[in-house]
Amino acid sequence: PTPYLDSAIRALRDGGLIALTATDLAPLCGVYPKVALRKYGGLSLRTEYCHEIAVRLLAGSLAMMAAKHEIGVRIVFSHSTDHYVRLYALINYGAKRADESLGDIGFILHCFKCFHREFHKSVMLAQNMACPECGSTMKFAGPLWLGGIVDREFCSLMEENLRSLKHINDSRVARIISLVKEEANAPATYYVIDKICDKIGVPIPPIKSVINHIREMGFTATRTHFHDRGIKTNAPASAVVRAVKDSVGH
Ligand SMILES: [Zn+2]
Structure with missing residues (x-):
């Protein structure tokens, strides 16, 4: 989606909703980290939660691009299904809103030896990469979005909506929304x-x-x-x- 992101953001009005889909999961999931850096502005990492990193790289890319236009973003829904990741974000005009969004940009540090992970909300990464649990050197993903990637209330609204949309009788849709809603307030990774x-x-x-x-x-x-x-x-x-x-x- 990245070649169209800039114009998509500029076409949005204050309070508008943007939906982004990424199908290039090999770069986003850590198979080609350098491609992710080039296209999404952050390095991916091949961890067991790489699909969440994919969502967070996509969200981070949106937030950084929006900030250039003094626009803030709030991710209200996201999911990883089959071979794509998708997210929905509400946008708000204002330099202050953009700064707030950028406050949610940072890095995920991961220890491949003991499974330990850390989150650093900063545009710069600290030099010390030693795992506090086992001492081995941690690897990192980012910069990416460390803020919320699901809003529980938005999920409820989607569920209500789904009930009224009689033509969508796909139980898979309901199952995805319900699962995503359950994890709305859970920590990252x-x-x-x-x-x-x-x-x-x-x-x-x-x-x-x-x-x-x-x-x-x-x-x-x-x-x-x-x-x-x-x-x-x-x-x-x-x-x-x-x-x-x-x-x-x-
Ligand atoms: Zn460790």
Whole structure:
């Protein structure tokens, strides 16, 4: 979508809605990070949550492009389905709004050794890339959008709308909206159970059990539409690994 982004933004009026679809997932998901940097202004990273990074790179690209025209953005809905990612954003005129949007631009740091991740809301990346958990060097994605990528209320409005649109009787649409709505207030990135099991050499437990174990430790945990066995949580990586081990009785 990037060649048309600038003119699309300029065609929007104050309070307007823009929908963006990206199908070039190889660059956005970390297979070709340099292409992502060229086209979207941020480096991608091949992690288990690369589809969310794809959405956030697309959102970041929109926010940075809009800011040039003194326009602020608010992402109200986004999803990754089949071989594309799509997002919907409301825009507002004003330099102050644009500055606020840019405040949500930053970097995701990821440790490939212990699953630890960090979010830095800054246009510059700190020099120290050592993982505070295990000491190995972290890799990064960005600059990208670290703000919200789903608005719960907007999801409810979509659900209401869907009920009145009798010609759309695709249950998949309803399922995507409901899943995305569930994770609206969850933190950025997610853990994929398979990835953890592979690393620590245990069989894959049911996702429900891992979620329950994380919640028992006092953290939030929810499923994500991005991945069948993905979990969004505010628990540190070590606690998620612990929950996986507990779920398989290790
Ligand atoms: Zn680490």
